Amino acid sequence: MSDENWSPPPVLLAVDLVIFTLRHSQLQVLLVERGIDPYRGRAALPGGFLNNDSEDLLAAAHRELDEEADLDAARLHLEQLGTYGAADRDPRGRVVSVAYLAIAPHLPEPTAGTDAAGAAWRPVDAITSGELPLAFDHDVIIADGIERARSKLEHTPLATAFCEPTFTISDLQQVYEAVWGVDLDPRNFYRKVQKVPDFIRPVDAERRVTKGRPARLFTAGPATSLHPPIPRPGGTAEPEGQR
Amino acid sequence: MSDENWSPPPVLLAVDLVIFTLRHSQLQVLLVERGIDPYRGRAALPGGFLNNDSEDLLAAAHRELDEEADLDAARLHLEQLGTYGAADRDPRGRVVSVAYLAIAPHLPEPTAGTDAAGAAWRPVDAITSGELPLAFDHDVIIADGIERARSKLEHTPLATAFCEPTFTISDLQQVYEAVWGVDLDPRNFYRKVQKVPDFIRPVDAERRVTKGRPARLFTAGPATSLHPPIPRPGGTAEPEGQR
DNA sequence: GCAAAAGTGTTAAAAGTACACCCATGC
């Protein structure tokens, strides 16, 4: 904080959401279609301006989450991703956007019903490959979100946020495989995740699908970090590029 | 970004700096004494409001860096740490602050000469222990900065940012030991850091101090991430608490 | 029985850990 009593030019503060989920064993992100200029008709991250003088940033993120998709806030991971403030990122003027990263378990369907024109889940591959152009610098924000998620799978129990309250170990494996884009050995994975203290806890139930032996069910344990970590094979952790 | 053309209430955007360096084998942070209310006379992070309509966030951080301490921007690590926007964090009104983390090699002395009333390096222990009360939520920001630095030592070449352009392996070890607050075996550390591809590169020179065998000098290599990582012993990576 | 998914055992290679030891310097 500086010590002048000169009054600086105010800027507009927006909150944008990168909401990830797993659908069809793919990492997908929730996008809305913009109804107004600039970038009318383009896909964009859900988000909006900070609502009033006393609204916390995290509260604003939660509010947007309710408006755009209606996800029950209880079982949902939400963390700050970064702040994007390049002077020319919004043609209307000076808008600084605080991006939040949300992770949700597999959800029925986009539920376009509420605020945004049309909301839809999109595979992140379509965005990183550039086939689906986005508004503003939202492609960069999503790329940072992917890298954050990939990295946190290694050291935190973030993968459980992609899962239902109870899940099998192969559910968990699918999360790692989809987000990292790799194949893992199910047998070694099975033991590795169970060896991490407080990562997952067995519950007294099984899940039976059509074929094969029923699988034990687990819940997320109390751990906030993973020791030892689940290392990403050949993993590269590039730094994020916030502006 | 939301689609209304209603105009939201503007907020003030500040940029604060967490500048770390190593002095006397201690992790220290640069603090200034506030000259005005609120928190007049308290220690605070250097920082200030965003200067004008076209100033980039990172540019603002660089500007503050020049004003408060004058560090040559060339050899200096600077990254975004997080954004702090609790509604009541500044009694004057709504101020959202984007914090940046800077890492500098050991510097001569605080150089209070420029903008801030008095700038001084302080051991971070004095802050985390609560002996040195800070303005605003700056204690939380510093705590997040410490955790960020500790974590990045494992996976990135951040430690070299604490060192001069050329350094010995035991210089590097002192960084790890001071930031992590642990003791490492010099012999195993010596080999471990050299085994990480592109982490450090030998230069054709030695350093001789008063006693002992001269040490080889190294420079930072081209790596942006460390594979394999330098694991933190018994390391716990708690999540950050940005608001 | 057969296919499929879950879960267990085993083994060889790799990595980490502890520590004895040698090297090059200043005094």
Add this chain to the structure above:
DNA sequence: GCATGGGTGTACTTTTAACACTTTTGC
């Protein structure tokens, strides 16, 4: 020589990775 910090060797333990194998289900 001796103390000091730099650097190497090595034996031991632990972790990983690859994959054969057994178990439990649906059909």
